[in-house]
Amino acid sequence: MVSAAPASAGPAGAAAKLRKTRLVGPHISETPITLGNLWQHIDKLNITLIIMVPMLGVWAAFYTPLRTPTLCWAILYYFWTGLGITAGYHRLWAHTSYSARLPLKIFLAAVGGGAVEGSIRWWSRDHRAHHRYTDTDKDPYSVRKGLMYSHLGWMILKQNPKRIGRTDISDLNEDPVVVWQHKNYLAVVIFMGLVFPSLVAGLGWGDWIGGFVYAGILRIFFVQQATFCVNSLAHWLGDQPFDDRNSPRDHIITALVTLGEGYHNFHHEFPSDYRNAIEWHQYDPTKWSIWVWKQLGLAYDLKQFRQNEIEKGRLQQQQKKLDRKRTTLDWGVPLEQLPVMEFEEYQEQARSGGRALVLVAGVVHDVSSFINDHPGGKAMINSGIGKDATAIFNGGVYNHSNAAHNLLSNFRVAVIRGGCEVEIWKQASKENKDVDAALD
Amino acid sequence: MVSAAPASAGPAGAAAKLRKTRLVGPHISETPITLGNLWQHIDKLNITLIIMVPMLGVWAAFYTPLRTPTLCWAILYYFWTGLGITAGYHRLWAHTSYSARLPLKIFLAAVGGGAVEGSIRWWSRDHRAHHRYTDTDKDPYSVRKGLMYSHLGWMILKQNPKRIGRTDISDLNEDPVVVWQHKNYLAVVIFMGLVFPSLVAGLGWGDWIGGFVYAGILRIFFVQQATFCVNSLAHWLGDQPFDDRNSPRDHIITALVTLGEGYHNFHHEFPSDYRNAIEWHQYDPTKWSIWVWKQLGLAYDLKQFRQNEIEKGRLQQQQKKLDRKRTTLDWGVPLEQLPVMEFEEYQEQARSGGRALVLVAGVVHDVSSFINDHPGGKAMINSGIGKDATAIFNGGVYNHSNAAHNLLSNFRVAVIRGGCEVEIWKQASKENKDVDAALD
Numbered sequence: 001m002v003s004a005a006p007a008s009a010g011p012a013g014a015a016a017k018l019r020k021t022r023l024v025g026p027h028i029s030e031t032p033i034t035l036g037n038l039w040q041h042i043d044k045l046n047i048t049l050i051i052m053v054p055m056l057g058v059w060a061a062f063y064t065p066l067r068t069p070t071l072c073w074a075i076l077y078y079f080w081t082g083l084g085i086t087a088g089y090h091r092l093w094a095h096t097s098y099s100a101r102l103p104l105k106i107f108l109a110a111v112g113g114g115a116v117e118g119s120i121r122w123w124s125r126d127h128r129a130h131h132r133y134t135d136t137d138k139d140p141y142s143v144r145k146g147l148m149y150s151h152l153g154w155m156i157l158k159q160n161p162k163r164i165g166r167t168d169i170s171d172l173n174e175d176p177v178v179v180w181q182h183k184n185y186l187a188v189v190i191f192m193g194l195v196f197p198s199l200v201a202g203l204g205w206g207d208w209i210g211g212f213v214y215a216g217i218l219r220i221f222f223v224q225q226a227t228f229c230v231n232s233l234a235h236w237l238g239d240q241p242f243d244d245r246n247s248p249r250d251h252i253i254t255a256l257v258t259l260g261e262g263y264h265n266f267h268h269e270f271p272s273d274y275r276n277a278i279e280w281h282q283y284d285p286t287k288w289s290i291w292v293w294k295q296l297g298l299a300y301d302l303k304q305f306r307q308n309e310i311e312k313g314r315l316q317q318q319q320k321k322l323d324r325k326r327t328t329l330d331w332g333v334p335l336e337q338l339p340v341m342e343f344e345e346y347q348e349q350a351r352s353g354g355r356a357l358v359l360v361a362g363v364v365h366d367v368s369s370f371i372n373d374h375p376g377g378k379a380m381i382n383s384g385i386g387k388d389a390t391a392i393f394n395g396g397v398y399n400h401s402n403a404a405h406n407l408l409s410n411f412r413v414a415v416i417r418g419g420c421e422v423e424i425w426k427q428a429s430k431e432n433k434d435v436d437a438a439l440d
Numbered sequence: 441m442v443s444a445a446p447a448s449a450g451p452a453g454a455a456a457k458l459r460k461t462r463l464v465g466p467h468i469s470e471t472p473i474t475l476g477n478l479w480q481h482i483d484k485l486n487i488t489l490i491i492m493v494p495m496l497g498v499w500a501a502f503y504t505p506l507r508t509p510t511l512c513w514a515i516l517y518y519f520w521t522g523l524g525i526t527a528g529y530h531r532l533w534a535h536t537s538y539s540a541r542l543p544l545k546i547f548l549a550a551v552g553g554g555a556v557e558g559s560i561r562w563w564s565r566d567h568r569a570h571h572r573y574t575d576t577d578k579d580p581y582s583v584r585k586g587l588m589y590s591h592l593g594w595m596i597l598k599q600n601p602k603r604i605g606r607t608d609i610s611d612l613n614e615d616p617v618v619v620w621q622h623k624n625y626l627a628v629v630i631f632m633g634l635v636f637p638s639l640v641a642g643l644g645w646g647d648w649i650g651g652f653v654y655a656g657i658l659r660i661f662f663v664q665q666a667t668f669c670v671n672s673l674a675h676w677l678g679d680q681p682f683d684d685r686n687s688p689r690d691h692i693i694t695a696l697v698t699l700g701e702g703y704h705n706f707h708h709e710f711p712s713d714y715r716n717a718i719e720w721h722q723y724d725p726t727k728w729s730i731w732v733w734k735q736l737g738l739a740y741d742l743k744q745f746r747q748n749e750i751e752k753g754r755l756q757q758q759q760k761k762l763d764r765k766r767t768t769l770d771w772g773v774p775l776e777q778l779p780v781m782e783f784e785e786y787q788e789q790a791r792s793g794g795r796a797l798v799l800v801a802g803v804v805h806d807v808s809s810f811i812n813d814h815p816g817g818k819a820m821i822n823s824g825i826g827k828d829a830t831a832i833f834n835g836g837v838y839n840h841s842n843a844a845h846n847l848l849s850n851f852r853v854a855v856i857r858g859g860c861e862v863e864i865w866k867q868a869s870k871e872n873k874d875v876d877a878a879l880d
């Protein structure tokens with residue numbers, strides 16, 4: 001079974017072999033980091049590829065003049081290798097969010113290798129575990145362990161391969177391009193990462209060393225740091241329009257840095273959608289590229305969630321936020337906690353003074369504290385005291401705003417038993433009583 | 441009774457007098473505008489004050505050099521007279537959203553008069569009607585009659601004073617500053633609108649004519665157009681975070697133009713709040729001025745709605761939008777419209793093939809169309825077919841996202857009667873039956 005050597009062919013490939021020499025005791029990652037054992041914790045191969053070599057590159061750059069064609073080529077190749085990761089490794093292989101014809105697959109496997117981030121197989125397995133176990137201990141680059149951990153730490157510090165969640169990669173094991181790239185990973189990395197960019201610059205305009213330093217080493221550093229941001233920044237900066245149970249977030253900055261992978265809250269909710277940005281005005285060059293490949297017949301079967309499903313998710317998250325907000329606000333004494341009062345009792349109490357009582361919609365309100373602040377004036381509000389002011393309040397005199405209705409709930413003091421003014425008039429007129437005497 | 445001459449002392453003061461000469465027949469505003477009667481429809485005094493004089497001002501400006509001190513003074517006086525309207529006429533008198541000591545009142549009545557928009561009493565009466573009858577025919581400047589109507593039309597075309605809603609202005613009739621300004625309105629307008637700005641420029645740096653043209657006429661034009669935007673732009677451009685039943689809207693552009701009166705949706709919902717902008721970063725110089733006057737002891741009793749009430753309003757509006765949105769989305773066949781199925785029937789149908797049936801939470805789903813798109817792979821989803829997959833789906837194998845739960849509802853085909861898998865196992869084990877034979 002190929003997945004028995006889970007860390008091989010990653011940047012950590014060699015580290016896995018080293019590990020086999022230690023046969024007893026807990027994995028080094030289980031022991032706390034101290035100054036004494038720091039060296040043991042560090043993955044030597046990865047720190048070399050991710051930190052040391054770029055530093056050499058910076059040093060070499062001081063002695064290597066940067067020529068314009070080389071700069072252009074380095075930037076172009078940065079985009080190609082970046083797309084190898086985002087459109088290839090990520091959206092095509094890890095998420096099968098679209099299908100690609102063989103030439104496109106080979107191109108993506110090649111330039112993706114040139115980004116020096118491990119083989120497709122290794123990368124996708126970890127990435128699927130990241131989606132399935134997001135933010136848990138089984139997530140290979142859980143942001144809960146710190147922003148730097150999710151950006152670099154998970155590669156620079158040795159990992160216990162057993163800790164990382166298991167995922168189904170049977171589809172990848174059946175893909176000849178993936179299998180070939182995995183088997184020949186070292187050759188692919190050296191050729192596509194360093195040799196090819198130097199070749200282009202050397203054969204093209206004679207700048208062998210510039211090609212090596214700028215389009216090779218330094219470009220690797222930039223593309224690595226940029227795509228690593230998907231694991232760090234995208235779980236740390238921005239909004240959560242679809243789900244806030246986990247850490248993924250949407251932010252334009254992340255999108256700009258990662259060739260469009262910045263709408264990560266959307267992406268974790270709809271991982272098999274070939275888009276990350278769903279609005280036309282959002283920056284997602286990876287999506288644009290896939291779309292262009294489709295027009296060229298190189299890509300097909302682009303998966304897309306129905307807009308209806310996307311809107312449902314957004315709506316539910318907004319509802320969740322509103323419900324949370326609602327519990328933090330004061331909505332007045334709940335009706336069922338109020339004492340019950342007879343309509344005559346209410347009239348009696350309102351007449352006898354003391355409190356300014358106004359009955360609206362079956363609830364008695366003590367508006368004493370508000371009379372002077374009433375935007376409609378003292379006279380208006382006073383006209384409602386001791387009466388069933390429901391109709392007056394709701395348009396008879398003025399159709400009060402929603403805000404006025406809300407305010408009312410703060411002044412609740414009692415609910416009225418049975419009917420209110422109108423009902424009592426009706427009843428009295430049926431019984432032929434003299435209502436004016438009774439009520440006024 | 442003072443309110444018997446409702447249009448007097450507005451820019452339309454003289455027009456009201458003209459009207460009295462016509463004793464029979466409908467008011468001119470009731471007859472449709474034609475080319476023939478256009479002249480009769482037009483309010484001659486107002487069109488002179490609002491359109492003709494400014495045009496003369498522009499013409500005069502061609503012959504009048506603009507000196508820097510005059511420009512500065514015109515801008516300063518623009519702000520003073522603008523504040524006279526926003527902080528004085530509007531927030532102090534029309535809405536009594538704070539109280540002012542006599543010197544401040546006199547200042548506001550004076551500079552407010554200099555804006556040439558009618559007396560406090562006339563302006564506030566119309567404005568209260570505007571709030572009480574917003575967007576109805578009783579609203580003096582209803583935006584429902586068109587943007588230009590609410591901006592200028594209502595002043596340039598003659599109005600039937602009987603049409604405009606009645607409001608209580610007894611408090612204004614008791615305010616000596618208001619009464620004095622109303623009685624001496626013509627003198628106030630001429631002095632504060634034209635004489636005073638010329639005096640300052642003339643006595644200050646000898647620029648009598650510049651003061652008259654720039655700080656007088658043209659400044660009047662700008663301050664009029666700016667404050668008129670509260671009636672037009674503020675009911676036309678922007679968001680409605682508090683209530684969308686009526687036309688008021690919040691927009692930064694309106695705020696910039698109107699010395700902070702641009703948060704008009706808030707203002708119509710909380711008219712007696714001395715603020716229009718409730719966030720510190722929003723532009724509301726009128727609010728800032730009132731606050732400064734309070735620090736100087738010139739203003740007191742600044743009214744402010746509790747944050748709780750404001751948040752309640754915002755929340756309810758958001759809820760309303762969500763509810764509206766919810767009805768536009770497809771939420772799958774409602775459970776009560778689904779046929780009922782026995783658990784054994786479900787197993788039977790799932791086994792016999794045809795449809796890929798998965799039971800989750802008591803509901804049977806036909807996922808045939810989704811198997812190939814399943815982000816977790818075909819094998820995973822197939823493992824749930826014919827079983828009670830509730831636990832598998834909800835974390836047993838993978839804790840599916842909210843989006844996955846939503847998707848499920850599209851695939852509903854039946855509900856299960858009584859218990860599902862676990863229940864039937866429990867029951868069978870109680871009865872000591874051989875469940876494996878029965879279920880597998």
Ligand code: HEM
Pocket residue numbers: 358367370374375376377380381382383384385389392393397398399400401402403404405407408568569571572607708709710711712
């Ligand atoms: C029962 C007799 C009442 C009458 C006749 C009455 C009348 C009015 C009128 C005419 C206005 C419009 C003022 C304007 O915009 O110029 C108004 C506004 C207002 N009234 Fe009342 N009112 C009554 C009771 C109350 C009560 C009990 C409350 C307490 C919640 C209240 C709260 C408000 C508020 C907050 C406004 C501001 C505009 C709005 O938000 O709708 N009123 N009222």
Ligand code: HEM
Pocket residue numbers: 128129131132167268269270271272798807810814815816817820821822823824825829832833837838839840841842843844845847848
């Ligand atoms: C019943 C057996 C099922 C199993 C064992 C299963 C397993 C999984 C697993 C392991 C993943 C994670 C894939 C990854 O991120 O790499 C996943 C994702 C997903 N599954 Fe399933 N699944 C099942 C049924 C379903 C059904 C019936 C639906 C239809 C709504 C569904 C919809 C999804 C969706 C939308 C995702 C994407 C991630 C998410 O939104 O949660 N699954 N599934």
Ligand SMILES: [Fe+2]
Pocket residue numbers: 130230231234235248264268
């Ligand atoms: Fe992620």
Ligand SMILES: [Fe+2]
Pocket residue numbers: 090094095127131267271
């Ligand atoms: Fe992903």
Ligand SMILES: [Fe+2]
Pocket residue numbers: 570670671674675688704708
């Ligand atoms: Fe308004």
Ligand SMILES: [Fe+2]
Pocket residue numbers: 530534535567571707711
């Ligand atoms: Fe107002």
